[in-house]
Amino acid sequence: MYRAEVPVKEAAVEEVTRANNQKEPRELPVFLLGKGFKLIVVALIVLVIGGIWLMMYVKGNNSDDAVVDQTPATSVSIDEATKTKESSKTEQSASKEKSTDEKTDKVTITAPEANSGSMNYVVEAASVDELTMTIEATGGDSWNSITTNTGEAVESGLLAAGDKKEIKLVKPTNLNVTIGNSQGLNMSINDEKLEFATDAITQNITIEFKQK
Numbered sequence: 001m002y003r004a005e006v007p008v009k010e011a012a013v014e015e016v017t018r019a020n021n022q023k024e025p026r027e028l029p030v031f032l033l034g035k036g037f038k039l040i041v042v043a044l045i046v047l048v049i050g051g052i053w054l055m056m057y058v059k060g061n062n063s064d065d066a067v068v069d070q071t072p073a074t075s076v077s078i079d080e081a082t083k084t085k086e087s088s089k090t091e092q093s094a095s096k097e098k099s100t101d102e103k104t105d106k107v108t109i110t111a112p113e114a115n116s117g118s119m120n121y122v123v124e125a126a127s128v129d130e131l132t133m134t135i136e137a138t139g140g141d142s143w144n145s146i147t148t149n150t151g152e153a154v155e156s157g158l159l160a161a162g163d164k165k166e167i168k169l170v171k172p173t174n175l176n177v178t179i180g181n182s183q184g185l186n187m188s189i190n191d192e193k194l195e196f197a198t199d200a201i202t203q204n205i206t207i208e209f210k211q212k
Contacts, residue, residue: 107131107190108212111197119197119205123189128209129171131190136164139184149174159185175207 107125112118125131135144137159146155146167154175155167161184169175169189179185182203187194189207196203 105190107192109189109192109194111195114197116197119203121194121205121207122210123207124210124212125190126212128211131169131172131209133167133169134164134186134188134191135159135167136186137161137181137184138186140181142182142185143180144185145178147176148172149176169209172207172209174209177203177205177207179203179205 105125107123110122110124112120123131133146135142135155138161140161141158143158144155145153147153154169155165159165177187179187180202182196183199183201194207196205
């Protein structure tokens with residue numbers, strides 16, 4: 001009877017031992033825990049760096065936009081200043097040209113002394129390349145004739161009362177002028193009026209052109 005009970009006890013001891021072994025949890029290797037922790041740390045660092053880079057990128061784009069917005073205004077300001085400067089230069093150049101033209105166009109007419117018997121008028125100008133003679137009938141009709149010293153006709157015919165005529169004189173030297181009604185005729189050269197030396201109705205005069 002004693003021998004029969006021994007195997008039963010041994011079997012019971014084995015069952016208890018097996019049960020205890022199953023209840024104990026399996027421990028993970030230490031090197032696996034260390035590697036996972038490192039991966040988590042690295043991932044967090046990458047996320048932080050990525051966030052910082054993204055913020056700097058967005059900020060940089062906003063800064064570039066601000067610079068782009070300001071550039072057109074600066075360009076417009078420079079363009080306006082350039083246009084103003086060019087306009088000023090153009091006005092100054094036009095003013096100088098006008099002043100030069102006025103000096104060139106200005107003439108001086110010297111009439112003969114009264115009762116001297118001379119009918120010679122002298123016209124002086126900075127340039128005699130081209131002058132303008134104007135005749136205007138202000139007090140009735142006037143028949144007029146203008147020729148060069150070589151006999152070439154410049155103007156000939158009746159100028160009706162109220163009519164006005166401009167005659168271009170290109171490099172003139174001397175002109176012979178016959179006026180049918182000096183009391184009703186105004187004559188000027190480059191807007192400088194020629195004053196008749198006598199009151200005679202019909203006059204035969206000569207005009208001599210000289211360069212100053």
